[in-house]
Amino acid sequence: xxxxxxxxxATNRGPGRLLIAVYLxxxxxxxxxxxxxxxxxxxxxxxxxxxxxLAAVIYIVAAAGLARAGHGGRRVALVCCSVEFxxxxxxxxxxxxxxxxxxxxxxxxxxxxGYGYIPLVLPALGLFWLWRTRNDPA
Amino acid sequence: MDGTLAxxxxxxxxxxxAWALVxxxxxxxxxxxxxxxxxxxxxxxxxxxxxxxxxLGGGDRPGEPGAFFGYLVTLxxxxxxxxxxxxxxPTRWGSAIVCxxxxxxxxxxxxxxxxxxxxxx
Numbered sequence: 001x002x003x004x005x006x007x008x009x010a011t012n013r014g015p016g017r018l019l020i021a022v023y024l025x026x027x028x029x030x031x032x033x034x035x036x037x038x039x040x041x042x043x044x045x046x047x048x049x050x051x052x053x054l055a056a057v058i059y060i061v062a063a064a065g066l067a068r069a070g071h072g073g074r075r076v077a078l079v080c081c082s083v084e085f086x087x088x089x090x091x092x093x094x095x096x097x098x099x100x101x102x103x104x105x106x107x108x109x110x111x112x113x114g115y116g117y118i119p120l121v122l123p124a125l126g127l128f129w130l131w132r133t134r135n136d137p138a
Numbered sequence: 139m140d141g142t143l144a145x146x147x148x149x150x151x152x153x154x155x156a157w158a159l160v161x162x163x164x165x166x167x168x169x170x171x172x173x174x175x176x177x178x179x180x181x182x183x184x185x186x187x188x189x190x191x192x193x194l195g196g197g198d199r200p201g202e203p204g205a206f207f208g209y210l211v212t213l214x215x216x217x218x219x220x221x222x223x224x225x226x227x228p229t230r231w232g233s234a235i236v237c238x239x240x241x242x243x244x245x246x247x248x249x250x251x252x253x254x255x256x257x258x259x
Contacts (some may be wrong), residue, residue: 021235024219025242032208038202040204 011069030056081126105127155240162233199253
């Protein structure tokens with residue numbers, strides 16, 4: 001899927017731009033969800049809602065890092081994708097084993113099943129793309 | 139209001155997604171049809187939003203106002219987002235972006251309908 005003709009791969013071009021678009025969509029989804037939950041019913045599931053907010057921030061920063069590219073942007077994106085990957089797997093396991101901690105769903109609950117498991121695939125694709133573009137001269 | 143228009147936007151969006159997917163598979167950048175389709179889709183979504191606001195003015199209230207307006211605002215922003223990104227990326231990946239966003243749009247339409255039965259959920 002990431003086959004392109006160009007020998008030089010820029011982080012924020014081509015497939016990278018598609019990745020940024022999906023990150024943007026998830027940034028919007030997670031931000032509105034977390035904002036609404038925290039504003040209207042924070043007491044019901046504070047851990048879940050704070051986690052949604054954290055996920056939202058990570059998606060936003062990751063999208064910005066990928067879009068900015070360059071050395072700093074790539075490093076930011078690397079940290080975000082790694083945290084995201086650990087987060088979605090950690091929260092996925094926790095949401096299955098400790099239901100009391102998550103009375104309401106988060107973006108990452110059950111490995112992101114509410115979002116078509118894209119939250120699980122996205123950080124892997126992000127890390128893969130960062131690795132593919134490791135020689136990005138920008 | 140019945141859900142005909144909302145259903146029409148879902149169908150249009152899916153057709154557009156399929157078209158864009160074919161373009162991406164054939165290594166084609168976003169073409170005129172994709173941009174035109176996004177424009178038509180946006181008009182349809184704006185009409186849905188306008189009808190919802192009219193119903194709101196008529197005294198109807200969505201079950202979850204916060205979620206409803208969140209989905210509504212997100213929805214009308216999606217086709218322009220796709221168009222802007224498609225123009226920034228005049229390669230097959232631009233078509234892939236149009237495809238991805240046109241796959242997300244129907245989901246948001248359905249979620250919007252679930253928050254308010256006025257839209258024919």
